[in-house]
Amino acid sequence: MRKLLITISIIGGSLLLGACRKDFVKINTDPNTATSLNPQYLLSTVLVNSAYTYQDDAYMDKPGEAGRYFTKVRNEADDLFGWSSVTWDGYYNTLSLNYQLYNFAKTQHQGQYMAVSEILRAFNFSRITDLYGDCPYSEALQLKENANVHPRYDAQQDIYTDLLKRLTAANDSLANATLDVDKTYDIMYGGNLLKWRKFANALHLRLLMRISSKDKTAFTQMQDMLNDASRFPLFTTFEEEACIPYLGKTKSDSWPGGNLVNSVTETQKYKPSKELVDALLSLNDPRLPVWIAPVEQATGYTVDGNKYVGVPNAIPAPYDYNGGEAHISELAPLFFSNADPLLKASLMTYAEQCFILAEAAQQGGVTVKGETAQTLYEKGIRGSMGAYKIDGAAQDSYLKQPGVAYDGTLKQLIQQKWIAGFMKGFEGWFDNRRTGLPAFTLGPLSALRTIPARYLYPTLETSLNADNYNKAVATQGADKTTTLMWYLKK
Incomplete structure (x- = not known):
């Protein structure tokens, strides 16, 4: 193939x-070149x-930082929003x-x-x-x-x-x-x-x-x-x-650490963002250990003593944050083994569809037979978790938590859609510029005052x-x- x-x-x-x-x-x-092909x-x-390419851009390019999923800790121009022109070839x-x-x-x-x-x-x-x-x-x-x-x-x-x-x-x-x-x-x-x-x-x-x-x-x-x-x-x-x-089956030819990028060291430039990790921690989100690896060392940190630590965007010396890389989380092993059936490149998810309909229903724009904005919102969360094999009991507990239990606000709905959009294209960024939500922190060194x-x-x-x-x-x-x-x- x-x-x-x-x-x-x-x-x-x-x-x-x-x-x-x-x-x-x-x-x-x-004239010797084939002129037809099935x-x-x-x-x-x-x-x-x-x-x-949709998946690569979501991780290793500007949408990952604009959507506040990642912080670039080396050559940080993208993270600081000092964006130059981008080829569309x-x-x-x-x-x-x-x-x-x-x-x-x-x-x-x-x-x-x-x-x-x-x-x-x-x-x-x-x-x-x-x-x-x-x-x-x-x-x-x-x-x-x-x-x-x-x-x-x-x-x-x-x-x-x-x-x-x-x-x-x-x-x-x-x-x-x-x-x-x-x-x-x-x-x-x-x-x-x-x-x-x-x-x-x-x-x-x-x-x-x-x-x-x-x-x-x-x-x-x-x-x-x-x-x-x-x-x-x-x-x-x-x-x-x-x-x-x-297509890869080993770490050497797997995404993102293998043949779709320059080298494994290239991936070390990208760390999970503080906004993402803190949101997952605050909600006791069962997707956290599936997506994010714990820090290597539990002692010697300078700012954050959590087991999972994200890096703030647009800060001085982000590679030294919290005492250095040993105290900063990486992506979980899932993303370095193509043999894992959970790792796929997505064009569009069921969860996204559910959140779209939930938002439209919440605004009174549509009615969905047999559904409400709340049921669609909950299906969006369950759809995301189900795709990562989070069991039903954990889903039930999550949905009952304060901050997750449906409250009818766009703020909550878009936050959950943003979380579900991790490593799923550009939608986190695009929803933020459309709605202003989630209300991302720009960072002290940001070249812009807006995303x-x-x-x-x-x-x-x-x-x-x-x-x-x-x-x-x-x-x-x-x-x-x-x-x-x-x-x-x-």
Whole structure:
């Protein structure tokens, strides 16, 4: 499987958009190169590229610090929010591969792969626009056909409108599909089209919640979906959520300490944050020992004598906090053994879906048959814990605790959604910038007085696609991390 993925990546790499690179105009002109490929061969690669990078970014890149899950204790610029521009080439490369998947499926009249490709398209394009705001969309991925090396930036509102339409169409297409997806190459769902539909609809809810404060029809669209559950099936258990396993089986090739990063020492730059560890401790959360390792030495600390110790963000000499690394927690062994079935790269979880519906119900935006905001909130917690094999008795005890027992506040709901989002993508950061919750501590050395709102556009865009870049900046606002994108503007 790994050899196959590498081979496909080489094929797909020649199709890299890179948003707007003149060097790619001449791609695929070799008459001896294969011009067709069965779509199932690309599916595995698109899935791996989508899920692994989403997981990597949640841990070893800016979203991990912005979501206050991690503190970077070496080369701390990301932790201090002194963010520089961020390339989007990897994201567009995945979309380019997915574009070929779609086109191969269309040529061969395989609608089931076209629909799956559309779902993955929505996931990856939503990630780009959620990170940057306006971005190349309608003119992206078409370099081979149109030789357009200067794709325009579409408005985020228009991108979202189109993504939501495509998710609806993909769900409907799979409902009527007469052909199967090859279970060998579908490493997420083993060819189960109903589960793909559930992922599409859960993702649909995520995007609607994202824009709910800006688009007054968002809750109405949610309600329309909920009113037709047979047409729009959703996750019913954590066992259906969108995730894939890691391929490694030993520490040397496992995530995050193996072949997906430079070396094990690279992971030593990232420590669990004080905000996360303290929240887990304060709530007697049974997920704490599953996620976080105890400190190596119980004596000799300087600040915190707890068994589990997180590092505050944006402080001087974070590597020396509490007396040094022997008195700071690491990630638990779970995250260094791909053989552990609990370690998976997630695109979207059942817990997240439950919290989205709980928030919508709490705000009076939707009603869910047989559910209340409280039951959905509790299902979100149970869904997260169940995925980590926390037993039912421990779940029951946790839900009865003061601070956890449902109180009807958005503050409590978002805190629990944030906890459940540990190592699950960007949602902790994105919910904070959307709601202001949890109320994160910035730290004394933070370069900003707010959590960043976005990534800076790639540096090369200012020269290789300057006209379209300038138009986007003129419309959206200055290319700064504090500039609000469309759905965050009041």
